[in-house]
Amino acid sequence: DGGITQSPKYLFRKEGQNVTLSCEQNLNHDAMYWYRQDPGQGLRLIYYSQIVNDFQKGDIAEGYSVSREKKESFPLTVTSAQKNPTAFYLCASSRDIVGNSPLHFGNGTRLTVT
Amino acid sequence: DAKTTQPPSMDCAEGRAANLPCNHSTISGNEYVYWYRQIHSQGPQYIIHGLKNNETNEMASLIITEDRKSSTLILPHATLRDTAVYYCIVSPDHNFNKFYFGSGTKLNVKP
Numbered sequence: 001d002g003g004i005t006q007s008p009k010y011l012f013r014k015e016g017q018n019v020t021l022s023c024e025q026n027l028n029h030d031a032m033y034w035y036r037q038d039p040g041q042g043l044r045l046i047y048y049s050q051i052v053n054d055f056q057k058g059d060i061a062e063g064y065s066v067s068r069e070k071k072e073s074f075p076l077t078v079t080s081a082q083k084n085p086t087a088f089y090l091c092a093s094s095r096d097i098v099g100n101s102p103l104h105f106g107n108g109t110r111l112t113v114t
Numbered sequence: 115d116a117k118t119t120q121p122p123s124m125d126c127a128e129g130r131a132a133n134l135p136c137n138h139s140t141i142s143g144n145e146y147v148y149w150y151r152q153i154h155s156q157g158p159q160y161i162i163h164g165l166k167n168n169e170t171n172e173m174a175s176l177i178i179t180e181d182r183k184s185s186t187l188i189l190p191h192a193t194l195r196d197t198a199v200y201y202c203i204v205s206p207d208h209n210f211n212k213f214y215f216g217s218g219t220k221l222n223v224k225p
Binding site (some may be wrong): 044058102 | 115144145146148155156157158159160163165201205212213214216217218
């Protein structure tokens with residue numbers, strides 16, 4: 001089945017360490033996105049990518065970095081500069097970037113930093 | 115970007131229709147209305163979307179008012195597994211598919 005795979009489901013890190021979250025899609029979608037969700041809140045956009053080798057900052061990009069070297073992969077690195085990294089991270093993709101194109105989400109990675 | 119207003123929570127009896135309202139009074143002509151739901155600790159699941167006409171699929175129906183300032187998501191026969199947070203979203207009218215997720219409506223389906 002086509003879909004989006006995020007790994008791992010749970011991730012634990014010590015403060016001061018960088019950590020990379022994986023996101024792979026086999027939907028042949030051009031656009032990919034990273035969102036962050038905090039308890040009881042909606043999703044906030046971190047980074048997005050419209051095509052390979054191109055990506056743009058979202059609303060809360062500080063302390064995060066991404067790469068898009070392949071169409072199917074969009075890894076997110078949470079750096080030590082991110083002040084509150086503990087959160088639920090969601091990756092998504094869409095066929096293209098126009099309005100008539102639903103987002104498809106993975107099942108998320110829950111990151112805990114202590 | 116157009117924002118949406120939803121009630122924070124609703125209850126529905128199992129087997130009955132669940133009608134979830136959404137206001138989007140600042141929606142512009144080319145913006146779509148999307149509905150997603152999220153079950154605890156999972157990624158949001160796409161339900162349905164529409165522009166002007168009412169839409170129906172295997173999961174739900176979407177009713178959009180003629181002036182497009184509000185919409186209603188209808189789950190025709192709610193089950194306990196439909197308990198989730200439901201998000202109403204308006205897609206932006208420019209060349210990037212940037213969704214704004216608010217707090218949504220927590221639907222509680224009760225036996």
